[in-house]
Amino acid sequence: MANENEFTGADILLKALKDQEVDTIFGYPGGAVLPIYDAIFGQNFLKHVLVRQEAGAVHAAEGYARSSGKVGVLLVTSGPGVTNVVTGLTDALMDSIPIVCISGQVPSHLIGTDAFQECDTTGITRPCTKHNYLVKDVSKLSETIHEAFKIASSGRPGPVLIDIPKDVQFAKSKYISKKDISFREHRIKAGSKNVDKNFVEELVNHIKKSERPIFYVGGGCLNSGHEASQELIKLVNKTNIPITTTLHGLGCFPGENKSSLGMLGMHGNYEANLAMNKCDLMINVGARFDDRVTGRLDAFSPDSIKFHIDIDQSSINKNVKVNFHTNTDIALTLKEINSFIDSNSIDFGDKDYNNWWGQINEWRKKECLHYEQGDEVIKPQHAISRLYELTKQKDTFVTTEVGQHQMWAAQYYKFSKPNRWITSGGLGTMGFGMPAAVGAQMANPDSLVIDIAGEASFLMNIQEIATAVQYKLPIKIFILNNEYMGMVRQWQELLHGSRYSESYVDALPDFKKLAESFNAVGVRAKNISELDDTINEMISIDRPVIADIWVDKKENCFPMIPSGAAHHEMLLSKYDKENPENQEKGKVLV
Amino acid sequence: MSSTSVYPTPINAFKQSKRSVLSVIVDNEPGILARIVGLFSGRGYNIEALNVTVVDVKKNLSRITIETLGEEKVISQIIAQLEKLVPVHSATNLANLSESYEAEICLIKIEFENDEQDQKILNFADIYRSRTVQKRQNIVVYEISGTSERINKFLDDLDTIGGIKVELVRSGPIGLGI
Numbered sequence A: 001m002a003n004e005n006e007f008t009g010a011d012i013l014l015k016a017l018k019d020q021e022v023d024t025i026f027g028y029p030g031g032a033v034l035p036i037y038d039a040i041f042g043q044n045f046l047k048h049v050l051v052r053q054e055a056g057a058v059h060a061a062e063g064y065a066r067s068s069g070k071v072g073v074l075l076v077t078s079g080p081g082v083t084n085v086v087t088g089l090t091d092a093l094m095d096s097i098p099i100v101c102i103s104g105q106v107p108s109h110l111i112g113t114d115a116f117q118e119c120d121t122t123g124i125t126r127p128c129t130k131h132n133y134l135v136k137d138v139s140k141l142s143e144t145i146h147e148a149f150k151i152a153s154s155g156r157p158g159p160v161l162i163d164i165p166k167d168v169q170f171a172k173s174k175y176i177s178k179k180d181i182s183f184r185e186h187r188i189k190a191g192s193k194n195v196d197k198n199f200v201e202e203l204v205n206h207i208k209k210s211e212r213p214i215f216y217v218g219g220g221c222l223n224s225g226h227e228a229s230q231e232l233i234k235l236v237n238k239t240n241i242p243i244t245t246t247l248h249g250l251g252c253f254p255g256e257n258k259s260s261l262g263m264l265g266m267h268g269n270y271e272a273n274l275a276m277n278k279c280d281l282m283i284n285v286g287a288r289f290d291d292r293v294t295g296r297l298d299a300f301s302p303d304s305i306k307f308h309i310d311i312d313q314s315s316i317n318k319n320v321k322v323n324f325h326t327n328t329d330i331a332l333t334l335k336e337i338n339s340f341i342d343s344n345s346i347d348f349g350d351k352d353y354n355n356w357w358g359q360i361n362e363w364r365k366k367e368c369l370h371y372e373q374g375d376e377v378i379k380p381q382h383a384i385s386r387l388y389e390l391t392k393q394k395d396t397f398v399t400t401e402v403g404q405h406q407m408w409a410a411q412y413y414k415f416s417k418p419n420r421w422i423t424s425g426g427l428g429t430m431g432f433g434m435p436a437a438v439g440a441q442m443a444n445p446d447s448l449v450i451d452i453a454g455e456a457s458f459l460m461n462i463q464e465i466a467t468a469v470q471y472k473l474p475i476k477i478f479i480l481n482n483e484y485m486g487m488v489r490q491w492q493e494l495l496h497g498s499r500y501s502e503s504y505v506d507a508l509p510d511f512k513k514l515a516e517s518f519n520a521v522g523v524r525a526k527n528i529s530e531l532d533d534t535i536n537e538m539i540s541i542d543r544p545v546i547a548d549i550w551v552d553k554k555e556n557c558f559p560m561i562p563s564g565a566a567h568h569e570m571l572l573s574k575y576d577k578e579n580p581e582n583q584e585k586g587k588v589l590v
Numbered sequence B: 001m002s003s004t005s006v007y008p009t010p011i012n013a014f015k016q017s018k019r020s021v022l023s024v025i026v027d028n029e030p031g032i033l034a035r036i037v038g039l040f041s042g043r044g045y046n047i048e049a050l051n052v053t054v055v056d057v058k059k060n061l062s063r064i065t066i067e068t069l070g071e072e073k074v075i076s077q078i079i080a081q082l083e084k085l086v087p088v089h090s091a092t093n094l095a096n097l098s099e100s101y102e103a104e105i106c107l108i109k110i111e112f113e114n115d116e117q118d119q120k121i122l123n124f125a126d127i128y129r130s131r132t133v134q135k136r137q138n139i140v141v142y143e144i145s146g147t148s149e150r151i152n153k154f155l156d157d158l159d160t161i162g163g164i165k166v167e168l169v170r171s172g173p174i175g176l177g178i
Helices: A009-019 A031-041 A054-068 A086-094 A121-128 A138-153 A166-170 A197-209 A219-223 A226-239 A270-278 A330-343 A354-364 A380-391 A404-412 A433-443 A455-470 A486-495 A511-517 A528-540 A580-587 B032-042 B072-084 B115-127 B148-159
Strands: A006-008 A024-027 A047-050 A072-076 A099-105 A131-134 A159-165 A172-174 A213-217 A243-245 A260-263 A281-285 A305-309 A324-326 A396-400 A448-454 A476-481 A521-525 A545-550 B003-005 B019-027 B049-056 B061-069 B088-093 B100-111 B131-135 B139-146 B165-170 B174-177
Touching: A006 A009, A009 A031, A009 A138, A009 A166, A009 A172, A024 A054, A024 A433, A031 A072, A031 A099, A031 A166, A047 A433, A047 A455, A054 A072, A054 A086, A054 A099, A054 A433, A054 A455, A086 A099, A086 A121, A086 A159, A099 A121, A099 A138, A099 A166, A121 A131, A121 A159, A121 B032, A131 A138, A138 A159, A138 A172, A159 A166, A197 A281, A197 A305, A197 A324, A197 A330, A213 A226, A213 A270, A219 A226, A226 A330, A243 A270, A260 A270, A260 A404, A270 A354, A305 A330, A380 A404, A380 A448, A380 A476, A380 A528, A396 A404, A396 A433, A404 A448, A404 A476, A404 A486, A433 A448, A433 A455, A433 A476, A448 A455, A455 A476, A455 A511, A476 A528, A486 A580, A511 A521, A511 A545, A521 A528, A528 A545, B019 B032, B019 B072, B019 B174, B032 B061, B032 B072, B061 B174, B072 B088, B100 B148, B115 B139, B115 B148, B139 B148, B148 B165
Parallel strands: A024 A047, A024 A072, A072 A099, A099 A159, A131 A159, A213 A243, A213 A281, A243 A260, A281 A305, A305 A324, A396 A448, A448 A476, A476 A545, A521 A545, B003 B100
Antiparallel strands: A006 A172, B019 B061, B019 B088, B049 B061, B100 B139, B100 B165, B100 B174, B131 B139
């Protein structure tokens, strides 16, 4: 008997997505998700973006999530469909990006029989998701989807996967709406809503006492929302404390503000790393003491009292032992710190840290990001600087691939707002940037979205150009083309006697013709005189553009803390020589 | 270890060690054990012993007891990682509780050849208050419970009897805080 209160699993999924205010889904059809695709066919609230390979769907969902602050959603079929997203799920887990992945599974009765396009999806994705589900009973589908969205976006965000066997997509049940679900608190792990007053008081007391304080801000600040960034700016302005951010923290604090020391870490600024090394008070706001940031652990900021605000308990004392920590949301905590300072009329005016700023300004004089642009070959650093100058007045989002170009982008492109900078940090996924740009452009149709790319990374997900063309997404792919896997080559030069084993990318396509063959637009700059015009042309075209920027093939990314070295042992240029003992130790690290 | 046995121990043989017993309350759902075991193997922690059973049918809860080795810092990190898993309600290091009890159960099948061996086995079995599960001509099966240390001691003592064949199964330690 047909019951009008009952819906198929596929329809329940669509209802739940609507309930969750999802308007965009990235996906690729296949046998085990056909009932869902059939449901998508007959509706109009949800825009489906057909990618060209599932890896593109997951990175697009990441780009969508990062640039919008919403949960990114993707839909893939069983077997190869879902194994293709394993990299992206891991990427989202490492970088705390909220996404929900719906995967089809072979019908329940075939599970375990090595059926066509069957794989152990929950088994394969267990270590690379925040949580995952295999839904065997259609009556559990509604609450599972709502819980998945809640988990993906709560506490430290991350990817959640829901595997739905094909028979469950056909089976019928009632739909339970989001408002009728009561979540079980222990499963959501949203972190405490109560700010630790003790922590706040201790911190303010230590700020008053300290002579060399520093803020060290990471992606957690981004995930805490724009309010966190606003409170951070207030706090920095009030205290005049210098601030450095991680790769993912870029944009949480305006990069051009005088208090900003820029990015720290392996390719961070000299002044940022030295300040971390010499500070007496470190205030970590949502960063996780990653190895790319700390350098050699036993020499990491030896003389500082360390405060750590992080919603993720497991990030506390994992790599670096801290003196004070709190597991509460960053926006709430920073707000409380600001209001504590205001209500107690604490004035930092007389405590301008003049000596400390004097020391920092000495370090700044090293001009660690200085480069010599000649009058012929384009320096990659210069290409990014010009791109920044020519786009900074626009509403711009920047994604990147992974490698030298990514670090140059982080160094030379300045961000004034959070969520404008979308990059693969933790996992370092080549091929991330272009599909991420597709996602960012879907979420921000009127903005300028640029993928700063290397030619090697770009080739890894090049098929997604077709997606951009199909959906008329005017993304710009700005390739710093040096014909090398530049970062691999740089490490081979520094650590392996310049034996450039397999790092030269031979037989590259003609990117201009390639763009044209996809019905996109190709532009090219071969030398410095063509650079600005090419960038301006790229920006002015309202279609997907591939800009092939020929840059100096041998340029390396500096400054650099070699693996195994400490913050104060930075190399500023290729003329700096590394301590040979560190070099041997560094070789075995990543 | 602050854990004490629910059974009296003949010799106080507790040693200071890096051994920890973790008690984890979880939703009893498919894949939960795989999540926990995967967390340990993926992050390079050791599992020395593991015990999983439903303890509350109504609320659908299982208690997982894990014996592991590591410095305090590592154990804290393991607990933080366990508590991040969605179906986990709580993870506790029993050593951190002011009062906790632990016990393990062991079934031992012993094959002996002569009366002298039989007497010695009986003697040890009596000292350790093991329960006879089954006895035939030259085979005896005992059940012994107590702390893992106590069972180890019993097995060490049996080892001093030459010429017997021992086969055994152990539950791994389980524990409870008060």
